[in-house]
Amino acid sequence: MDLKLEKRTILVTAASRGLGLGVAISLVNEGARAIICGRNEASLKSAVELLGENAEYLVADVSKPEDVSMLLEHVKSKYETLDGLFVNAGGPPPGTFDTVSEEDWESSFQLTLMSAVRLTKEALPLLKKSDSPSILYSTSISVKQPIGNLLLSNSMRPAVIGMMRTLAEEIGPHGIRVNAVCPGYINTERVKELMDASGDAKAAINRITTSVPLGRMGEPAEFGAVCTFLLSPVSSYVHGALLLVDGGMYKGMM
Numbered sequence: 001m002d003l004k005l006e007k008r009t010i011l012v013t014a015a016s017r018g019l020g021l022g023v024a025i026s027l028v029n030e031g032a033r034a035i036i037c038g039r040n041e042a043s044l045k046s047a048v049e050l051l052g053e054n055a056e057y058l059v060a061d062v063s064k065p066e067d068v069s070m071l072l073e074h075v076k077s078k079y080e081t082l083d084g085l086f087v088n089a090g091g092p093p094p095g096t097f098d099t100v101s102e103e104d105w106e107s108s109f110q111l112t113l114m115s116a117v118r119l120t121k122e123a124l125p126l127l128k129k130s131d132s133p134s135i136l137y138s139t140s141i142s143v144k145q146p147i148g149n150l151l152l153s154n155s156m157r158p159a160v161i162g163m164m165r166t167l168a169e170e171i172g173p174h175g176i177r178v179n180a181v182c183p184g185y186i187n188t189e190r191v192k193e194l195m196d197a198s199g200d201a202k203a204a205i206n207r208i209t210t211s212v213p214l215g216r217m218g219e220p221a222e223f224g225a226v227c228t229f230l231l232s233p234v235s236s237y238v239h240g241a242l243l244l245v246d247g248g249m250y251k252g253m254m
């Protein structure tokens, strides 16, 4: 299938590794131009070397309003238009209601919700100039069922879904599509770190894989392929949707 992404410009945030990089790789493989960001320049340089000439990077922390403005200013001055926005950020810190501090709540609000709000707000004027614009929010299976010891993710990510579903009503009439993807366990550095931090990585991996009907974690390339489809003009009638990419891990009916 031709995803019609040739020469389309897509901003992929938090993409020097992990899920974001998986999405950027898949997009450039389909002929799109990927603009990626992250906080560490060395990691971004390596990512762009891997991605090739259709990719460029900007050092930006999406939890900071000035960095988000700088990112979109760059897109505006270089490309004038934007065809897709993949909204991603680092994960909020783990913890329970007893252990997370007020500061953790505040920084997670900036990192998870306000980054999505500001990226959307600043990108909308450029997206409106595209003939098939698409916004895709990367969230987590935690929007469907809470994950233990991840209070902040369980609390902040559903707000992103609330915004996405509201935007579907508000900006759908302007031809701008919005959707969300909800990864279960995808094999990235963050997940490897979480497994190592558990004290017994083998047992932790085993616990996860036995709860996934497909019997394994996903790979960033598998996640990237789904997101690429949703960012492409080929998914032109998918709007306001939440798509789990979890190997069947979520057990609810809806």
Ligand SMILES: NC(=O)c1ccc[n+]([C@@H]2O[C@H](COP(=O)([O-])OP(=O)(O)OC[C@H]3O[C@@H](n4cnc5c(N)ncnc54)[C@H](OP(=O)(O)O)[C@@H]3O)[C@@H](O)[C@H]2O)c1
Binding pocket: 013, 014, 015, 016, 017, 018, 019, 020, 037, 038, 039, 040, 041, 043, 060, 061, 062, 063, 088, 089, 090, 091, 092, 111, 138, 139, 140, 141, 182, 183, 184, 185, 186, 187, 188, 189, 190, 191
């Ligand atoms: N992997 C999974 O199975 C899974 C499942 C559900 C949800 N998630 C969520 O998906 C997101 C990505 O996860 P991942 O597994 O890909 O993590 P990862 O392997 O640690 O990669 C995170 C990426 O985000 C960048 N980043 C982190 N904070 C940033 C910020 N404030 N501004 C800009 N870039 C930032 C990192 O680069 P720098 O550190 O250089 O900034 C890196 O490129 C996280 O929010 C995670 O909680 C992951």
